[in-house]
Amino acid sequence: MSAQAPNDIAVAAQELTRVFGSFTAVDRVSFAVRRGEIFGFLGPNGAGKTTTIKMLTGLLAPSSGRGSVAGYDIGAQSEMVKRNIGYMSQLFSLYADLTVEENIAFFSGLYHVPREKRAARRDWVLEVAGLTDRRTRLTGELPLGIKQRLALGCAVLHEPPILFLDEPTSGVDPLSRRRFWDLIYTLTAGGTTVFVSTHYMEEAEYCHRLALMNRGKLIALDAPARLRAAATEPLFELKTDDSLKTVKLLQRMAGVREAAMYGRAVHVAVADRAQARAEIPRRLKQEGVALHGMDEIAPSLEDVFVFRVREAGGAPVD
Amino acid sequence: MTDAAPAIAVRGLGCRFGEIRAVEDVSFEVSPGELFGLVGPDGAGKTTLLRMLAGVLRPDGGDAQLYGVSVVRDPEGVKHEIAYMPQRFGLYTDLTVMENLDFYADLYGVPQAERRARLERLFHFSNLAPFGDRLAGALSGGMKQKLALSCALIHLPKILLLDEPTFGVDPISRRDLWLIVHEMVEEGVTAVVSTAYLDEAERFDRVALLHGGRVLALDTPARLQRGLSGEVLVIEVEAPRAARDLLVDHPKVRRVTLFGDKLHVTVASVASDGPAIERVLRDAGLSVHRAHKAEASLEDVFIERLAG
Numbered sequence: 001m002s003a004q005a006p007n008d009i010a011v012a013a014q015e016l017t018r019v020f021g022s023f024t025a026v027d028r029v030s031f032a033v034r035r036g037e038i039f040g041f042l043g044p045n046g047a048g049k050t051t052t053i054k055m056l057t058g059l060l061a062p063s064s065g066r067g068s069v070a071g072y073d074i075g076a077q078s079e080m081v082k083r084n085i086g087y088m089s090q091l092f093s094l095y096a097d098l099t100v101e102e103n104i105a106f107f108s109g110l111y112h113v114p115r116e117k118r119a120a121r122r123d124w125v126l127e128v129a130g131l132t133d134r135r136t137r138l139t140g141e142l143p144l145g146i147k148q149r150l151a152l153g154c155a156v157l158h159e160p161p162i163l164f165l166d167e168p169t170s171g172v173d174p175l176s177r178r179r180f181w182d183l184i185y186t187l188t189a190g191g192t193t194v195f196v197s198t199h200y201m202e203e204a205e206y207c208h209r210l211a212l213m214n215r216g217k218l219i220a221l222d223a224p225a226r227l228r229a230a231a232t233e234p235l236f237e238l239k240t241d242d243s244l245k246t247v248k249l250l251q252r253m254a255g256v257r258e259a260a261m262y263g264r265a266v267h268v269a270v271a272d273r274a275q276a277r278a279e280i281p282r283r284l285k286q287e288g289v290a291l292h293g294m295d296e297i298a299p300s301l302e303d304v305f306v307f308r309v310r311e312a313g314g315a316p317v318d
Numbered sequence: 319m320t321d322a323a324p325a326i327a328v329r330g331l332g333c334r335f336g337e338i339r340a341v342e343d344v345s346f347e348v349s350p351g352e353l354f355g356l357v358g359p360d361g362a363g364k365t366t367l368l369r370m371l372a373g374v375l376r377p378d379g380g381d382a383q384l385y386g387v388s389v390v391r392d393p394e395g396v397k398h399e400i401a402y403m404p405q406r407f408g409l410y411t412d413l414t415v416m417e418n419l420d421f422y423a424d425l426y427g428v429p430q431a432e433r434r435a436r437l438e439r440l441f442h443f444s445n446l447a448p449f450g451d452r453l454a455g456a457l458s459g460g461m462k463q464k465l466a467l468s469c470a471l472i473h474l475p476k477i478l479l480l481d482e483p484t485f486g487v488d489p490i491s492r493r494d495l496w497l498i499v500h501e502m503v504e505e506g507v508t509a510v511v512s513t514a515y516l517d518e519a520e521r522f523d524r525v526a527l528l529h530g531g532r533v534l535a536l537d538t539p540a541r542l543q544r545g546l547s548g549e550v551l552v553i554e555v556e557a558p559r560a561a562r563d564l565l566v567d568h569p570k571v572r573r574v575t576l577f578g579d580k581l582h583v584t585v586a587s588v589a590s591d592g593p594a595i596e597r598v599l600r601d602a603g604l605s606v607h608r609a610h611k612a613e614a615s616l617e618d619v620f621i622e623r624l625a626g
Binding site: 043044045046047090141143144145146167170171172173174175176178181185199200201202204205206224225243244247260261262263264301302305306309315 | 338357358359360361362405457458459460461482485486487488489490491493496497500501504514515516517520521539540559575576577578579615617620621624625
């Protein structure tokens with residue numbers, strides 16, 4: 001073990017930075033993930049999440065700063081890092097023309113699972129991922145949600161203490177997403193640390209803590225409930241007969257910071273609560289929009305995400 | 319249905335791949351200017367259905383007419399009426415944003431005189447204007463999707479066919495993308511959109527729930543939500559996963575599902591069953607922060623219909 005991180009820290013980043021030419025993709029990012037924690041990594045497309053994950057998994061060298069994973073330095077000991085992690089990305093590399101079992105056997109070899117343990121590990125993965133009756137099916141024929149469970153199973157064959165998941169559920173339907181998270185919880189019951197990036201705010205709620213990145217910088221880090229509870233700005237939910245028209249009207253009003261459709265309702269963040277209560281109904285009435293309800297609400301994680309990114313200068317421009 | 323001739327009329331449409339029936343005997347109509355959603359689990363047939371509507375995959379049963387043009391008899395003719403955005407849209411990564419837009423404008427035969435106005439409009443929503451000279455391959459995922467949608471919309475189609483347009487897109491870019499789609503629909507364009515986000519589907523005029531290649535339910539989101547049997551009790555509780563496991567076999571609980579950090583418990587009646595359920599949690603030492611009756615979300619309906 002390196003002396004860099006204390007024993008209860010699974011993943012640590014200190015001033016981690018990556019520069020591509022004149023572009024700073026990751027800018028002095030520091031955080032520590034505790035052992036056994038499910039740590040969510042959020043941010044707009046292009047915020048630097050994948051670059052950070054690539055550095056932490058030893059796939060990309062940092063330009064400056066340091067990081068450690070499972071106690072190993074990500075720069076000097078990247079081979080040891082790779083041996084101690086499981087990694088799955090949205091572009092996971094299962095072989096479509098191999099069967100489920102053959103994929104498991106292939107990855108067992110790749111991850112150096114001891115021969116005498118392979119059959120037991122295979123059966124365990126088939127069992128927990130619900131794949132036992134599909135063991136001889138060609139992987140390419142399986143629905144996406146099931147492929148994703150197989151990919152996750154393959155990533156944990158060698159019982160890594162730390163699991164990195166980069167947008168593992170993109171494009172997966174809600175039922176499959178729930179099963180996938182149940183699987184994550186089952187797999188990690190033994191204390192595995194999970195580092196996961198996602199665009200689904202509902203999944204972010206399943207994490208113990210969330211890091212939010214924007215433009216290469218870490219802009220928030222806390223438990224989901226605490227992020228929601230932290231003072232933001234007054235937020236109202238409007239129910240009207242024309243959401244699109246409402247959003248467009250609100251976006252042009254002074255004192256409105258953000259207006260967006262949210263299901264069939266509209267969420268509007270404002271500078272001044274009293275002014276909004278007076279002005280918004282009047283304006284909608286003027287424009288012939290019927291207002292069925294206007295309630296101040298607690299922000300959802302999506303509202304918090306949008307707010308924090310806006311406060312940090314807006315979404316990245318690439 | 320309105321009296322007007324439908325924009326899209328699907329009759330007994332089917333498609334097989336070997337032994338797999340990807341789409342089977344699907345029929346529905348979409349009215350002009352309607353925003354029509356396709357939802358369903360992976361492998362339900364959403365992409366196959368959209369590909370047949372776009373005239374790029376030949377059905378082996380039934381037919382679909384887009385403004386009277388048959389996808390079976392005239393698959394090329396259909397392409398003049400539509401903008402089709404597949405999940406992996408063919409952007410040229412070695413061309414710039416502007417070059418991609420010009421390329422698609424040429425492909426669709428958009429007159430030079432009209433291009434400027436169309437581009438300005440698309441840039442207004444997409445916020446892509448500052449990146450005209452950037453290579454498409456150097457854009458982030460959200461920007462790529464917005465460019466793809468802009469390319470698909472460069473020729474003022476009558477019908478939009480979008481296959482999971484918000485795949486891998488962050489919440490901020492998602493808002494931009496939806497505003498573009500809603501604008502087009504407001505102007506009378508008909509849109510058929512598949513999505514894995516059910517909060518998005520709540521904004522559709524009507525939603526078809528597909529499963530195993532068939533239409534399992536088709537209605538407005540509000541009517542689908544009212545059709546849920548029983549009532550939904552939303553519980554905010556410490557350790558929601560443990561709480562779910564406690565309730566899953568409770569006789570009064572028809573279904574219990576985790577929604578983020580909340581539980582949605584479907585019961586016959588919240589008024590008569592709610593107190594007993596809260597007691598189960600409290601007796602197990604879990605503190606219940608809040609419990610209240612809520613309208614069923616489309617996701618509650620989706621789960622009930624699919625989980626059976």
